[in-house]
Amino acid sequence: MNLENNRSFIQCRKLSKTYHKGNHRITPLESMDLDVQKGEFLALMGPSGSGKTTLLNLIAGIDSPSSGTLKICGKDLSHLSRSLRTDWRAKNCGYIFQMYHLIPILTAYENVELPLLLNKSLNSNERRKKVHTALEIVGLSDRADHNSSELSGGQEQRVAIARAIVGNPSLLVADEPTGDLDRESASQILKLLKDLAIQHGKTILMVTHDALAAKEASRTLHLQKGKLLARANPQSSEL
Ligand SMILES: Nc1ncnc2c1ncn2[C@@H]1O[C@H](COP(=O)(O)OP(=O)(O)O)[C@@H](O)[C@H]1O
Ligand SMILES: [Mg+2]
Secondary structure (H helix, E strand, O other), rough: OOOOOOOOOOEEEEEEEEEEEEOOEEEHHHHHHHEEOOEEEEEEEEEEEEEEHHHHHHHHHOOOOOOEEEEEOOOOOOOOOHHHHHHHHHHEEEEEEOOOOOOOOOEEHHHHHHHHOOOOHHHHHHHHHHHHHHHHHOOOHHOOEHHHHHOHHHHHHHHHHHHHHHHOOOOEEEEOOOOOOOHHHHHHHHHHHHHHHHOOOOOOEEEEEHHHHOOOOOOEEEEEEOOOEEEEEEOOOOO
């Protein structure tokens, strides 16, 4: 299959991001071409400062490119306003962070329910169903009433993944999701992400510094100074 086609789930063309700080210009991403197919689990590696988070933030619609185009599922995000990008993200993209970012005074259930509260068309029964489904997928149905102080790091990350998938987005971005976990918990999180791609058809971009974590992905990209270095495992067998 040709990766460089118009039907890629994510399509970046000459994508660049420049920040201006006083007289300084920083270009963390420079003229990047990238195609990601639906259901791919992509690992992004590269030294600190190479532009990995910048790329995730563009793809998640948190930030906008300085030039070039970014299309996701055929929709051009390049010129959308911040509020339209936020609307798009709420429906289409879940973000998973290294440090989970759960709200400690809320239970697992309440943390997962949070993004659904923004969707006024859902009643509490509909929300309950979705939260229970998400907690079931991450294997934490029995921890719904626990708050984060009562959960291990691996469990907290699984709650954060449930929160990311509860709105049924087709895209997940994860910034070093196993960076703060022991090997055993990390491998459970990686298995879960892999299942989300294979069984649930999610497209996943995961930043990682861990070569063992990257091995679980269907493809690994290496970034250096805002540019793509090489492609390994060009195509997932699941596609
Ligand atoms: N909002 C910002 N304003 C200015 N510079 C930024 C901003 N975000 C990132 N940068 C700079 O862009 C470069 C790449 O950052 P980043 O994408 O976070 O790298 P990585 O995630 O690979 O460590 C760094 O030099 C960083 O300081
Ligand atoms: Mg980063």
